[in-house]
Amino acid sequence: MAKLTKHHMIGLDVPINSAEPLTMHVDMNSCFATMEQQANPLLRGRPVGVAAYAAPYGCVIAPSIEAKKYGVKTGMRVWEAQKVCPDIVIIQSHPPLYRDAHMKFRRIFESYSDKVSPKSIDEAVIDFAGTERIRTKSLVDIGYEIKHRVHDEIGEWVRVNVGISTNRFLAKTAAGLHKPDGLDVITKDNLLDTYAGMDLLDISGINTRYGARLNSEGIFTPLQFFDAPVMKLKKQVFKSIVGYYWYLKLRGWEIEDHDSERQSIGHDYTLQDRTNNPLLLRKFMMKLSEKTGRRLRRNKFFAEGIHVWVLYTDHDFWHQGMRVGTRLYTTQDIFAYAMKVFELRQKDKPIAKMGVTVYDLVPYEPEQLGLFDGVKGDINALSRAVDAVNDKYGDMVIGSALLMNMDSFILDRVAFGSVRDMQDLYSDE
DSSP states (O other): OOOOOHHHHTTSSOOOOOSOOOEEEEEOTTHHHHHHHHHOGGGTTSOEEEESSSSTTOBEEEEOHHHHHTTOOTTOBHHHHHHHOTTOEEEEOOHHHHHHHHHHHHHHHHTTOSOEEEEETTEEEEEOTTOSHHHHSOHHHHHHHHHHHHHHHTOTTOOOEEEEESSHHHHHHHHTSSTTTOEEEOOTTTHHHHHHTSOGGGSTTOOHHHHHHHHHTTOOSHHHHHHSOHHIIIIIISOSTHHHHHHHHTTTOOOOOSOOOOOEEEEEEEEEEEEOOHHHHHHHHHHHHHHHHHHHHHTTEEEEEEEEEEEETTSOEEEEEEEEEEEEOSHHHHHHHHHHHHTTSOOSSOEEEEEEEEEEEEEOOOOOOOTTOHHHHHHHHHHHHHHHHHHHHOTTSSOOGGGTTOTTTSOOOOOTTOHHHHHHHTTTO
16 A cells, blocks of 8 residues: 655645555445345345334334335334335344354455455455455456355345445445445546545445534535545544544545454343343343353453443433452353442333443453462353353353243344454354
8 A cells, every 4th residue: 555655644735545446345235134035035125124123113223125215224113114115024133144144254255365354244344455366356356256256155135335445435435336236446536526426424434413514614515525624624623633534534545454442342232021120130131241241251351340321211321330349251240240230220110221331451361370269260261161162052052040031031133233243253263
């Protein structure tokens, strides 16, 4: 990749990046719904909505391409989607199906480069810089080859968008130009024409709040955004270094080529049946603690703080955190401190959603145990052994007796926007 000079790095006269485009963004539209259609041919061509719960108050987390044409959007309640599209088929999500698709995507991508960054369950960035593949064929040819392999190895109903450019931002932009089955390249030669054909809110990362900020400074189009002076973006629009980062991204320079350091690990859960039943809530808290603990251990951390939050059915939000004065590692320890915090909540209102997060992470290192400290080491080792069994044979093959007979209450979930969760799936491969 071409380098920015020191003169450029202070934000003066940064040109469009003219380097060879070697960054590819691959994205599958409507991943959950498409995989349901792939698994069940009777759903193909029909409007489908995948929901966390099929009940009217459930949330549509993935409308199919056909459903989107009727105006069904991610985040709609099931009843709203049915009102917009009476023929929509609502399906409760099947996480193992989507995880399997993600793993197959990943294996295809890693056969081309060892620098693959999953962005969510259905999209990833592939860095081809320094790979042997580009010595024998163009990146466009590789993009079409990936499309054919997805069709052959994952399913004939599965289509992906491919975008190629000089940085992640423009590669993602290119992948969104001709959905649901496009392949586009953005270079210095067509960058401005690309911006001319877009609306401001089409730009990935510009939401309505940022859009309002830009509008207030006279910026209403992507081209005006591109032409804005760096100091205006930094001092007036974003009022931070973020403005400078946007100035660089819009010109094709990479600013996201490193993964941020992990600050916390957690899990949340939407209750299928809203409740304030203490026994049921205790069971949910154990499940949250188990999920959080497994991620903590898989990523090789201790934690020194814990945070619990609750969303009530009346939309009131309660949260409380505490530093615990010890190093959390086992599920049992996380559960004990989580319950201590959880008991501080208002108890007379039913809960719709709840979550547990551990923070102040400390890298795990084998502890130097004293002569009489063997029990502590044994418990930590036991936790890792239980994790290994559950990873191999299925979630909660070994687990707390508190969670017995809870299958009808605690349903499997997958966060389609979470990179961390998907990385956890294959960290031990």
